[in-house]
Amino acid sequence: MKALGCARNAFTRDVNLIQEPRFSRCYLPVVDNFVDVAWLLDDGEEFVLVDSFYRAFEDQHRGSRELIKSRLAKYRPFIAPLARLYPGGKAFDLGCGRGEWLELMGESGFAAIGVDLDGDMLEACRERGLSVFQGDAIEYLAALDANSHALVSAFHVVEHVSFEQVRRIVSEALRVLKPGGLLILETPNPENIVVAGCNFYLDPSHVRPIPSELLSFVGEYAGFARVKRIRLQESPALQEEGARAHLMDVLGGVSPDYAIVAQKSCGEADAAFFDAAFDADYGLSLAELAARFEAGATRAHEHAAEQIEQTRSEIGRLHQQTQSEIERLHGELGLTREEVDGTRRELMRAVDELAQIRSDLGRVRGDLAQVTGELRRVQDDAQHAAERLQAVYGSTSWRVTAPMRSAVTFARGAKATCKSGVRRVLFRSVAYVNRNPRLRRLAVRALGAMPGVKQRLVRIIVGAPAQSMQRKPIDDDGLTPRAREAYMAIKSAFAPDHGDTE
Incomplete structure (x- = not known):
């Protein structure tokens, strides 16, 4: 700037x-091809x-004096041994601007001189007592004596001039510097993709970005003994050990500025003062951030792979567990279905039974209604009979015939008593005859000749009405024990001779 x-x-x-x-x-004129x-x-x-x-553009985009001086202080590893090698040595700065570098060189013990075309910028230098001149810096450099200065510097100048002018600056600096003297050229770093593709062109006076390899080769080709590329102004967060680089860091996190520090040849003893500075690493390169990004991506991929493997293992375990659970549930489902089928069958049977019960209940209700009707008729008949019986009991004829009824009842009782006595005698006689075979044969022959007497005896024994025994057999189911015994005796007595078991 x-x-x-x-x-x-x-x-x-x-x-x-x-x-x-x-x-x-x-x-x-200073712009290549006359822009x-x-x-x-x-x-x-x-x-x-x-x-x-x-x-106005410079006022907006240029940083404060303090910021510029803090950035320039990063060159101290090179300036300190140079100050020891050439105490009070001369330093020349092309395009000195507001003089931040001149001020820093004065603090380090150098007699610093700056040249710039901008009179307003030089006023800020003069206010601080800095030695500055207004004019063409390249021409001023060319006018300096050979081997007269310990340091020549140009901060953010080479991107504003043609490549031939850059080569002239480098060759004139080599001529002007003392043995072991340093040339510092700082410029935007096109290794930073955002700088090369965008930010570099915010300043319309920029001609083209210069890769650090090209600017280093210019110094080497001009005859400098060694050239060191140092990257500048990177984010402190990215400089922390183990800091992870994201994609945007790869694109825009590379040191946005760089410088070449070229040293003129000198004795080995003097050169040794600068070995530490030239051997150190500075800033962040695109390759380093890309490697960090890839390492982070690799770690993320490995972590993701581990997570995926763990997830797969967990899924496998859950799958196996789920399969076992499914099989168990299938078994339970089969049992449940069997139970449901059994319950369904029982329910169907219950439904059928319920239907049958309802049907039976309907019939029972019908029968109950019929029985209730019949019961009511019976009750009515009984009531009617009771009323008639009560009328008979209360009539005069019932009271008049009371002696006659008593006599009839007595006669019936005497007859029954007589029959009962005759029946007992007959039972004993039959039993006696049945025990004596000779008498049994005589009785059979006698009764066979008298069928009427035989039937009469049987009726007396069993108490049955006088009916033809040959037309209807006698059923012994309703006989008393004694009558059944007598009947079986008579039946066995007559069976051998006549084949009649009745």
């Missing part, structure tokens, strides 16, 4: 040389607008 003043004042100088009305546009800067009006009003634009 400090080179903006240099480029702008060169632009002012060249415009002042063109005063003829026929010139309607101008070019900045078109602005269309100018004949009265110069457009130039004032361009000049104001650069001034």
Whole structure:
């Protein structure tokens, strides 16, 4: 950014040389291939607008003095041994701007001189008592004596000039420096993809980014003994050990600036003072952040693979457990289905039984209704008979015939008593005859000759009405024990001779 003043004042100088009305546009000579800067009006009003634009742009994007000095302090590992090698040595800064580097060099013991085209910038330097001059820095460098300075520096200048001018700066610096002297060239780092593709072009005075390999080769080709590339202004968070790099860090986390520190050849003893600084590593490279990103991605992939494997194992275990549970549930389901089928069958039987019970209940209800009707009729008949019987009992004829009924009852009782006595005699006689075979044969012959007497005896014994025994057999189911015994005796007595068991 400090080179903006240099480029702008060169632009002012060249415009002042063109005063003829026929010139309607101008070019900045220090820009390769004459980049078109602005269309100018004949009265110069457009130039004032361009000049104001650069001034406003620089004020907005340039950091504070303290920030710039803190960034420049990173060169102390190179400056400290140089101050010991050349105490009070001269330092020359191209495009010194507000003089932050000059101030830092004065604090380190150097006699620092700066050159810039921007008078406003130089006023800030003069306010701090810094030694500065206004003019073309490259031409001023070319005018310096050979082997006269310990340090030559140019911060953010080379991206504003042509490549041939860059080579001239390097070759003139080699001539001006003392043995062991240092050349420092700082510029935006195109290794940072965001810087190379976007941020570099925020400054319209930038010509093109210069890769660090190219700028290092320029120093080596010019004749410097050794050239060190140092990366600058990276995020402190990314510098922490083990810090993980994300994709955006790969794209924009590389050190946004870099510098080459080139040393002119000198004796081995003097060069040894700078070995530590030249051997150290500085900043973050694209390769380092990409490696971190890949390592992080690999770890994430391995972790994800472990998680996937654990998940697969867990899924397998759960699958096996689920299968066992499913099999168990299938078994229980089969038993449940059997129970349900059994319950269904029992329910169907119960339904059928219930239907049968309902049918039976209907029939019972019908029968009950019928019986109830018959019972009512019987009750009515009984009531009617009771009323008639009560009427008979209460009649005069019933009272008059009472003696006659008593006599009849007595006669019936005497007859029954007589029959009962005769029946007992007959039972004993039959039993006696049945025990004596001779008498049994005589009785059979006698009764066979008298069928009527035989039937009469049987009726007396069994108490049955006088009926033909040959038409209807006698049923012994209703006989008393004694009558059945007599009947069986008579039956066995007559069976051998006549084949009649009745």
